[in-house]
Amino acid sequence: MSSMKDTIKSIAIELFFKKGYFATSISEIAKGSGIQKASIYYHYRSKEDLLFSILKATMDDLTRYLKNNLAGLDDIESKIRVAVHGHVRFHLERQKENFIANSELRGLTSEHYRAIVEKRDEYERIFQDLIRQGREEGIFADVDVKILSYAILTLCTAGASWFNPGGRLTVDEIADIYEKFILNGLKQACEASAPSRCGAKGMAICKA
Amino acid sequence: MSSMKDTIKSIAIELFFKKGYFATSISEIAKGSGIQKASIYYHYRSKEDLLFSILKATMDDLTRYLKNNLAGLDDIESKIRVAVHGHVRFHLERQKENFIANSELRGLTSEHYRAIVEKRDEYERIFQDLIRQGREEGIFADVDVKILSYAILTLCTAGASWFNPGGRLTVDEIADIYEKFILNGLKQACEASAPSRCGAKGMAICKA
């Protein structure tokens, strides 16, 4: 189960998360894995190959997780709720890998970079389609699909940078807060483009 | 005006943004500045000192900008609108510095790290106070202040990672979209915690 190849990978995830890819040396990864640095190269052809291996697995798992969660759901609102909730869950539960996947793309060769960005784009497209459909069906306001899809995804992803696993709130509680915040943002009950156009008084009509 | 010290700084901002702090060498910064690498050390005592100098100036300007924008405003809703709008503006207009300020903190010595985090905390506290006041005055829903302040700030900050200065939308247009999205998220017209509890039908009451 826990082969040396997997051990190296998990040590690398810890270090890349904590210190960053460029600031982490092969020596440190070897030390953490309990072997000599030359032995790393039996399992991975280069440091970059190790990084790519981490990012590829993370992106593949992320997309598979989303597709599984969406399967069987019919209405758009449920779909986008589940998509947002699952995105937050995945990013908080696999915090370190996801943090790396969103901050260390510059460490990849150009071919590997393209491969990862392509996977990310595929994932983003699913979200954009959901928002677009929700808008067309009148569930969401007339929002800018592209900007808001980026906003929503980066918002949820950013959670991985400050999330504290032993903290005050559980993963699902945080996911609920995000889901609520985002759905209300998408529905845009208030026009809100000019100050005070949608004040506390007007809102009382909508509340509970 | 454009002293060599400033030139070095602006070249460093370009390179740290494009390649990352650790992946950028003093040689490259010197080459971009048109001098020899040893000459860098006349202006900055170390590479880390150069990074700190960039981050400190950015954080100081950010907080000063916020305080200036808030001065003279009375009602909380206007204040939070202006705070969000300004945060987005600042991050998009000084995209590179802000990107560095949010991704390269690990490159700092521990003393410098503490100094920057302290500035960031002070800035965050202003936002948290605004959300808290808005909640107490009944303008916003009964939201989790801490989580939502992080969410809002990271959301707006993330814009600096995908923003394209020559793209489809202007800085102010994007800031408007964010402002609207966030204000609606904070007001939470819909309870939204369980799927379909706040469907399209219920929303029709709130719309325009």
Add this chain to the structure above:
DNA sequence: GTCTATATAACGATAGAC
């Protein structure tokens, strides 16, 4: 204030024994 030259250390990666 910028230069040439260099000290010193660490890096990623390879060769070849076992």
Add this chain to the structure above:
DNA sequence: GTCTATCGTTATATAGAC
């Protein structure tokens, strides 16, 4: 599959001339 030994390169930073 892991080891020791090492190659070749690059890094940050300093010394001292101009």
